[in-house]
Amino acid sequence: MNSDRSTAERVAGLAGAAGRALLVVLDSPEEMPPELAHRLAPWTAATAGWLRGTGARLVVAARPEYWERAGALYPPGALHTPDRPARRLPPALPVGDLTRAEAAAARARLGIPDGAVREADARHPLTLSLLAGIRAAEVTAGRPGRDEVFAAHLDLVALRVAVRIAADTAPGDPYGPRGAGSGGESGGAGAALGTGRAGCAGESGAGWAGPSGPGGAGGGEPGVGEPGGGGFAAAGGVGYGGAGPGGGRVHGPGVGRLAARVAGRVHEAARRCLGPGQGQLDRAAFEELFPWRTGWASAVLTEGLLVPAGSGYRFAHEEFADWLQAGHLDVPTALDALVHHGPATPGPPVPRHRAGPVLEALRRLPAPEIRSCLTRLVGALNAFTEHGPVHPDRVWWASRLLRGTLLGAADAAPQLPVLHALAEHVAHAGPGEFDGRFWNRLRLPESDRLDLLRRLLPSDHHYLEAAARRLARAPQLVLPLICAWFTDERRLRGRPGATVATAAQALLHTHRALAVDDLTEALVSAAHPRADELLAVLAEDEPSALSRAVDRWAHDERPGRRVAAAAYGLATAPHVRTPADRELLRYAAQALLARPGDVTLHGSALAVLLRDPQVRARYLPEALDRFRDPEHGTRLPAAALVAALPVLPDQDAVFAALRARADGEVLRALAALTTPGLARRAADLVREHLAARPEDAPHAAAFVDRRLEQGPGAGPVLRPLVLDWLRTAPPPVRAELARVLAAPGGEPSRTLRGELAGVLLREEPDPAVLGAFLEALAAAASGRPEDRTRELLRRTGRRLLCVPGGPAVFEHRTVGLARAEPAFGVLIGRWLADAAAEAAALLGPGARRTLETLSRAAPDVT
Secondary structure (H helix, E strand, O other): OHHHHHHHHHHHHHHHHOOOOOEEEEEOHHHOOHHHHOOHHHHHHHHHHHHHHHOOEEEEEOOHHHHHHHHHHOOOOOOOOOOOOOOOOOOOOOOOOOOHHHHHHHHHHHOOOOOOOOHHHOOOHHHHHHHHHHHHOOOOOOOOOHHHHHHHHHHHHHHHHHHHHHHOOOOOOOOOOOOOOOOOOOOOHHHHHHOOOOOHHHHHOOOOOOOOOOOOOOOOOOOOOOOOOOHHHHHOOHHHEEEOOOOOEEEOHHHHHHHHHHHHHHHHHHHHHOOOOOOOEEHHHHHHHOOOOOOHHHHHHHOOOEEEEOOEEEEOOHHHHHHHHHOOOOHHHHHHHHHHOOOOOOOOOOOHHHHHHHHHHHHHOOHHHHHHHHHHHHHHHHHHHHHOOOOHHHHHHHHHHHHHHHHHOOOOHHHHHHHHHHHHHHHHHOOOOOOHHHHHHOOOOHHHHHHHHHHHHHHOOOHHHHHHHHHHHOHHHHHHHHHHHHHOOOEOOOOOOOEHHHHHHHHHHHOHHHOHHHHHHHHHHHOOHHHHHHHHHHHHHOHHHHHHHHHHHHOOOOHHHHHHHHHHHHHHHHHOOOHHHHHHHHHHHHHHHOOHHHHHHHHHHHHHHHOOOOOHHHHHHHHHHHHHOOOOOOOOOHHHHHHHHHHOOOHHHHHHHHHHOOOHHHHHHHOOOOOHHHHHHHHHHHHHHHHHOHHHHHHHHHHHHHHHOOOHHHHHHHHHHHHHHHHHOOHHHHHHHHHHHHOOOOHHHHHHHHHHHHHHHHHOOOHHHHHHHHHHHHHOHHHOOHHHHHHHHHHHHHHHHOOOOHHHHHHHHHHHHHHHOHHHHHHHHHHHHHOHHHHHHHOOHHHHHHHHHHHHHOOOOO
16 A cells, blocks of 8 residues: 555656646545445545645546535635536536537437437437447437437347357357356356345345346346347347357347346346445355356456446446346335435445435336325425434435436426425425425426425525526516416515515516516416506506507407506606607507597596697697596596696696596695696695585695605695694694694605694694594504604693693593504503603503503513
């Protein structure tokens, strides 16, 4: 060992002296002897130290399951991180299928015509390589896939091995030397397979390999074209002839029967590779199955079916070995040993890199059996989450077998019940192995995939990123599927106020540029309030797209689309900026007006035309007539008429129409007028209407509230109007105003709102009006700073103490509101504790005791 090390160091030194670092390639490190594998950490540290000391470089070619653990043992900075590293692993370059261009070049180089291999496997390197050898043997029929190619490769190699054996036998003895194929001295394949033994399970004590699979029952060996062989190859005639070692051909049924015996022993070798070891055939087992003295060993090694590996032998191609071994694996027994009953004892656990045969065996089961096995694995994960802790290998195997089987399925749709159960598990336990990339890689119809992502979203908002990737890949297909999420109001964990429906809105809005026209169609087809909300936002953010949509819908024969054209034409009109967009809206509105059967849409169509400078004067008389007298349709919306008013040619006629049909809708709409002259005329109209119709006080209060939110610029017109009402209007009107002034409002309104509230709290003589103020104050307690609420509460109480009947109103209302409004009740409790003397001056002893009791019983919700 020391000699080998010094030699390696001298070679590294020579390479370094020549200006080049020595490159060491380590292939399949998972095949290291078990005793070394158990000392992987010190071995890795020593390797890293040797590389650092010699300046050499190391390339490791390993299975992901091995690198998952081994790569993490290297010191920080020792590993190279490629531009596109493997996910969920220490830094590594993933090696998978060829790209389409690479596969085409490989097929051309190997002489494989286009269409000669099944599409699903046309980029699989080993399939292409083995198929090239099969086609070279003049087997070209059919369009095989991976399984057929592997089976045919086994047939072909078994035949070539048989030819070599037969070439070394005495003339006339097609079966080879005595005992070579009869199970005599060598304990041949027929004898071994005929016993029905449990293979490595019986020999190693691992217990995860069941009775032998194809070729393992009944004492026979699989013939060419039988389950252990490949029908694709047999159809081409490989089973009855092949190239001999010297290039000639050997014919006859004797060689075919001998090839069947070779195949049977290969299956037995595969069965013996199962178990807790490294997937190798030890030297004794190899020599039992392929004796050296009869030429079997040299034949299988020369043909490259098996290769030396350490102290034993392994199959040359790992994936082919997994495929072959899987046919001899008892899946329920294996899952019991790996997951359901835990790692086998005594003996070492099955190495994780031996997942290949288990996954391959699961893949081969009928769909109902796969579903049963996978359902049990999900159940195991649920049990581990609920009852843990458990051996980490059990969790790893359950997760990895679920992941690998589902991702490897050519069609995962038959496993939807399993996926639904897995999604429920993930929702409770977290993503683990099943992040958004997993769900995106499943071979599923998009409708099923998006439904799964919807189910998962409340547990982790990152699944929205997976949905975004699907949306970017196929927006036309995915947009309607995301719109279906609008009915899901489940809340998202860690996102206060967010639901699946609002997340869908945000996703569609964020990625609207992918296909904005398709988005508008998907939203209008959804016919859901959430879709309507998003269309309203798009009317402002994407007026050109909405203009195109309105034009399409206005000319659509479906009545629902024309209703949408009227609604969203009106919503879009204020935001258009280009002549082209304005023209589209104009043509859409005119198309609606041209349909007598759509009279209920004419009001909205006219409102759109009033915003068009080219035609507004022409359509104003008709619009005013529609506003005054809608006949059998709907009248033109007051908000639309008011919105167009600043640019209309005859404003007096418009105000006359508004005054003639004034109602709550008109009063609320008038608040949109902000230019001084029009705002003053609007205020006068509201004052006149309220004097004649005091029952419309709520609408007048809404007018005031909206104008307050427009900021200080509204003061010159609004202040005198509100002060006049506070001093002269009847109590019901003043009560409605009190509710508006007690609201917290937005930042622009707070100064003027506070000033007017101060006037009310100084001058209001009616306890009912002050009681309305107190109710609004309590209802909005959670939306206002506590010190501001306390101040207004004190001022309300002091004012009520000064008016007849006021003290009783203050006590009764305060107690009742503390019960009804939790946030207000908590605030009152803190007020009593922090300012007892102040509270005592405003509340009697009985009211204070009641409020203290309520405070102690109530949770803190502020």
